[in-house]
Amino acid sequence: MEKMSVGVIGATGMVGQNYLRLLKDHPWFEVTYVAASPRSAGKTYAEAVAGRWVTDEDIPSAVAGLIVGDAGNIEEAEGKCELVFSAVDMDKQAVRELEEAYAGNDIPVISNNSAHRWTEDVPMFIPEINPHHTDIIPFQRQNRGWNKGLIAVKPNCSLQSYLPAVYPLMAAGYAVESIFVATLQGVSGAGYPGPASIDMIDNIVPFIGGEEKKTEQEPWKILGSIADGKLVNDDSITIAAHCNRVAVTDGHTACVSLQFKAQKPSLDEIVAIWRAFEGEPQQLDLPSAPKPCIIYREEQDRPQPRKDRDAGKAMAISVGRLRECPLFDIRFVALSHNTVRGAAGGAILSAELLKAKGYL
Ligand code: NAP
Secondary structure, eight states: OOOEEEEEETTTSHHHHHHHHHTTTOSSEEEEEEEEOTTTTTSBHHHHTTTOOOSSSOOOHHHHTSBOEETTOGGGTTTTOSEEEEOOOOOHHHHHHHHHHHHHTTOOEEEOSSTTTTOTTSOBOOTTTOGGGGGGHHHHHHHHTOSSOOEEEOOOGGGGGTHHHHHHHHHTTOOEEEEEEEEEEOGGGGOSSOSOHHHHTTOEEOOOTTHHHHHHHHHHHHTOEEETTEEEOOOOSEEEEEEEEESOSSOEEEEEEEEESSOOOOHHHHHHHHHHOOOHHHHTTOTTOOSSSEEEEOSTTOOOHHHHTTHHHHTSEEEEEEEEOSSSSEEEEEEEOTTIIIIIHHHHHHHHHHHHTTOO
16 A cells, blocks of 8 residues: 655654654555754755754654744645644644645645634544544535644543543443543653753642633544534533642553442443543554553552553553542542643544544
8 A cells, every 4th residue: 555645743842853753664654755844944854953853762753854834834744645644732712723734735644733622523532432423524624624734632631540441331221420530640741841850840730721611622623423514512521630640751541430320331342442442543453552452460569651561562551450430439549641642642643543433
């Protein structure tokens, strides 16, 4: 199969670097274009990230010499790529307009930015949970007069550590009433250079701007349905979140207590449901789909960020410490890699889903 040429806008940032690393040997996609702010434009990619290349692997040789484009100048991308992954960090209105301009120029956009997360005809994917939301794309194209263009987004990284563990229980018929979640989020979630080291070492910061609202409300869209050409939220689950920044490089951990609406599965049944869970990405054998999707750890002190964040090429969700909860019904700990599953890897999986369904 001939590879699809793709661009990464915001390629010099934390998430952008992870895109380049993950796309290095991708069987379907090949990076042919990189862009960032005017500060980086005109330099080779290697020059633009000098001193701030933060991932452990070297810069992929195929992109090191690419000249960085200005992400704001769409003409530069035309003819160079058939799709862009967007990891730009800019003012939300500017991101909305920029992503719409790419899509309007026949360049589909898969975005990590929050700008379009609440746009009614834009799907927000965790591909194992809501693969059917691809059905909104024909409405999106019709609404906007787009032919090949589309916009699809990823949710906030915090909820990708726990929602993929909650959803299989719902899919098995156990409706969820409410969730209490305390997150322990790695510093890479704040981009590079992130919080000052002096604020993080020997410390926990119990505030991440806007994060609690995102982790409480974005699940409503992901769990929602399509009606009259729009995505309709399902806000029947009440979620209360405490989001904390901790001195961990990569990996978001979530301590979850959960209450079911009526019927409650046994602990053994829950573990069995997690272990058997397969979403459409696994069934379609998409290249980035982790198998298994959920790894249940029996050890009493797992999951841990350093030991478990890279499970399933950093795309699996690691879960452990399932036990009864004296306040709610059950409690457990879940973990995912925030810049891979929670950002670049999750977006690549979304693009694979859209391609497998013929939208790209
Ligand atoms: P980052 O490390 O700060 O990188 C920001 C990127 O945006 C850089 O490539 C930067 O280019 C570019 N940029 C900034 N201003 C621009 C402008 N005016 N025009 C064009 N490009 C511009 O941020 P990040 O952590 O990679 O996050 C990127 C996006 O993903 C954000 O929206 C973030 O909320 C979201 N996200 C992040 C994570 C995570 O775990 N880090 C997870 C999920 C979602 P220069 O290098 O040239 O300045």
